[in-house]
Amino acid sequence: MKSYETNRDIISRLANSDPGNAGWQRDLSVALNKVGGVQKDQGDLLGALKSYSDSLAIRELLAKSDPGNAQWQRNLSVAHCFVGNVQVAQGDLDGALKSYGDYLATAELLAKSDPGNAVWQRDLSVSYSKIGDILVAQGNLPEALKSYQAGLAIADLLAKSDLDNAGWQRDLSVSFGKLADVHKQSGDKAKARDDLRQGQAIMARLTKLSPDNAVWKRDLAWFDRQLKELTP
Numbered sequence: 673m674k675s676y677e678t679n680r681d682i683i684s685r686l687a688n689s690d691p692g693n694a695g696w697q698r699d700l701s702v703a704l705n706k707v708g709g710v711q712k713d714q715g716d717l718l719g720a721l722k723s724y725s726d727s728l729a730i731r732e733l734l735a736k737s738d739p740g741n742a743q744w745q746r747n748l749s750v751a752h753c754f755v756g757n758v759q760v761a762q763g764d765l766d767g768a769l770k771s772y773g774d775y776l777a778t779a780e781l782l783a784k785s786d787p788g789n790a791v792w793q794r795d796l797s798v799s800y801s802k803i804g805d806i807l808v809a810q811g812n813l814p815e816a817l818k819s820y821q822a823g824l825a826i827a828d829l830l831a832k833s834d835l836d837n838a839g840w841q842r843d844l845s846v847s848f849g850k851l852a853d854v855h856k857q858s859g860d861k862a863k864a865r866d867d868l869r870q871g872q873a874i875m876a877r878l879t880k881l882s883p884d885n886a887v888w889k890r891d892l893a894w895f896d897r898q899l900k901e902l903t904p
Contacts, residue, residue, distance in 0.1 A: 698734060700730060704730075705751075708727065721755065742782060742786070769810075780799075793830060797843065801823040801846075804819035813857055817851070817855075824848065830843070831843070846891075851867045865899065
């Protein structure tokens with residue numbers, strides 16, 4: 673942590689000495705994010721929120737200074753996501769929903785500007801998923817279902833575009849798991865089972881390819897348990 677703070681302070685002095693230097697401003701935002709990440713891991717949520725919010729403020733200025741710079745727009749969207757993650761940890765669901773909504777708005781613009789960019793598409797899928805998580809926590813299952821379905825549609829396209837991309841395959845299985853949870857809470861066990869079977873099939877295939885992958889084994893076990901609970 674100390675090394676991250678030292679690096680942040682050094683870059684901060686450089687950035688303050690030349691506010692017009694976009695490179696230094698970006699470097700400072702990155703340094704703030706690294707400090708914020710450690711603070712969040714250590715449970716210092718107030719500190720993390722400040723670090724991420726300071727980074728967000730910088731990225732907002734950079735994005736406004738050059739709206740055509742796609743990378744700066746993406747940096748801004750990620751900053752909104754980081755702030756939202758801390759707000760979730762704080763229990764501030766309304767605040768998180770707004771932050772994730774800002775994340776979604778920027779991700780949507782990027783995805784529309786370059787439909788063939790898989791990174792932009794995945795960001796959009798993730799933003800829908802995060803909004804869905806908040807809506808579930810707030811008890812708004814119908815809207816959560818819509819958000820999850822939108823995210824799954826993108827995850828499905830990505831997974832089909834590259835069957836060898838294990839990360840995208842797992843993303844799709846996670847989307848099926850989230851849909852299953854909403855259907856289960858809504859009392860539609862048949863749809864929940866269908867979602868679970870599709871997610872289970874993906875994870876079974878991945879686990880077969882890499883039997884020692886602990887994360888994939890854990891995911892498959894989760895689908896197995898959920899299906900067992902819902903099987904008459």
